[in-house]
Amino acid sequence: MRGISLFIRYFVSILFVFSGLIKANDPKGLSFKMQEFFEVWGVHGLNDYTLYLAVILNTAEIVLGVALFLKWKASLTNKAILGLVLFFTFLTGYTYWTGLPKNCGCFGDCLPLTPQISFFKDVVLTLLLLIYIFIHKKDTSSKPILLYSGFYSFFLGFLIVLLQIYLLAHLPILDCLPFKEGSDLVEGRKVPSNAVPDSTVIYFTYQKGKELVRFTANDFPSDFTSQTYKFVKREDHIIRKGKNMEPPIKGFYLTGVTNTDSTDIILQLPTAILIFSERVNDLKENFSALDRLALQEYNPAIPVFIVTAQFEETRKLLSSTRFSGWPVFKCDLKAIQTAARTSPCIYLLSKGKVVRKKAAVDF
Numbered sequence: 230m231r232g233i234s235l236f237i238r239y240f241v242s243i244l245f246v247f248s249g250l251i252k253a254n255d256p257k258g259l260s261f262k263m264q265e266f267f268e269v270w271g272v273h274g275l276n277d278y279t280l281y282l283a284v285i286l287n288t289a290e291i292v293l294g295v296a297l298f299l300k301w302k303a304s305l306t307n308k309a310i311l312g313l314v315l316f317f318t319f320l321t322g323y324t325y326w327t328g329l330p331k332n333c334g335c336f337g338d339c340l341p342l343t344p345q346i347s348f349f350k351d352v353v354l355t356l357l358l359l360i361y362i363f364i365h366k367k368d369t370s371s372k373p374i375l376l377y378s379g380f381y382s383f384f385l386g387f388l389i390v391l392l393q394i395y396l397l398a399h400l401p402i403l404d405c406l407p408f409k410e411g412s413d414l415v416e417g418r419k420v421p422s423n424a425v426p427d428s429t430v431i432y433f434t435y436q437k438g439k440e441l442v443r444f445t446a447n448d449f450p451s452d453f454t455s456q457t458y459k460f461v462k463r464e465d466h467i468i469r470k471g472k473n474m475e476p477p478i479k480g481f482y483l484t485g486v487t488n489t490d491s492t493d494i495i496l497q498l499p500t501a502i503l504i505f506s507e508r509v510n511d512l513k514e515n516f517s518a519l520d521r522l523a524l525q526e527y528n529p530a531i532p533v534f535i536v537t538a539q540f541e542e543t544r545k546l547l548s549s550t551r552f553s554g555w556p557v558f559k560c561d562l563k564a565i566q567t568a569a570r571t572s573p574c575i576y577l578l579s580k581g582k583v584v585r586k587k588a589a590v591d592f
Contacts, residue, residue: 245294496581
């Protein structure tokens with residue numbers, strides 16, 4: 230029994246620390262995932278607080294994982310972890326049964342799991358924790374394995390909070406998004422070559438005299454004529470869901486004043502600089518970084534484009550600055566948030582391939 234208890238404690242603690250660290254690498258990613266859940270549930274009042282919740286949740290996972298490993302406040306830690314796992318099981322179960330959102334973001338964008346795997350992973354974790362708690366009640370050696378275990382746990386939590394604050398101002402250490410350095414944005418916008426479309430069967434219902442007749446598109450009656458059969462309805466039934474039908478990069482379309490899609494033109498340029506900015510104020514607060522571009526630290530022949538979700542406001546801001554010659558394009562907000570975990574974020578592209586990618590504060 231002691232061996233089982235040790236295995237469960239080490240396994241769950243390591244899993245919690247790993248899960249917390251991989252999401253702490255990109256707290257904005259978890260924040261956006263929370264907003265997806267709130268959008269599905271129709272709860273929009275918490276969207277302004279999701280980033281704080283993400284930082285707290287990531288930190289809590291790591292602190293609890295370390296506390297479990299060190300056996301600090303064993304009874305309290307066990308209950309807190311069980312409560313958190315039950316909460317995760319509810320979320321993954323909801324995603325599994327409803328299909329919304331498409332994934333729960335349990336391990337961030339670096340290790341995407343299907344809703345089914347995520348749900349069964351949490352079910353197994355719940356069972357393991359219940360077994361561990363049952364065994365632990367009979368375990369007399371419940372003292373922490375290190376002196377000052379509580380201090381170490383919370384000090385690590387403090388460092389994790391500082392790390393996340395730093396990454397929010399810069400960029401994730403491990404970039405797992407389709408806009409990472411080395412990515413080809415042209416290819417990323419295409420449906421994968423291994424995509425498998427939905428397999429469907431089309432059913433038609435017609436009225437023949439007083440009788441309703443139903444048949445497939447490949448099985449029309451031999452006596453079918455438009456005078457004999459009167460159309461009633463058509464039904465498309467999916468018999469096998471397709472796979473990989475969505476491109477890695479979605480919603481990335483650059484349009485200007487005339488609403489003409491200029492994405493392909495820009496991605497075919499030999500070299501180009503794209504500055505992604507969610508809000509006009511983000512640009513205003515980072516004019517010093519833009520000044521370095523305007524002062525020709527880069528080859529002046531390289532065109533610079535602004536990509537923003539606040540099109541008119543950005544054009545108005547730049548019209549009275551030295552940056553007025555830079556074309557401004559509007560783009561879907563979610564695409565910008567995926568491309569730029571910091572705002573602004575500066576890209577150097579070569580025929581659509583990401584050569585360099587930096588937060589404006591690091592430029």
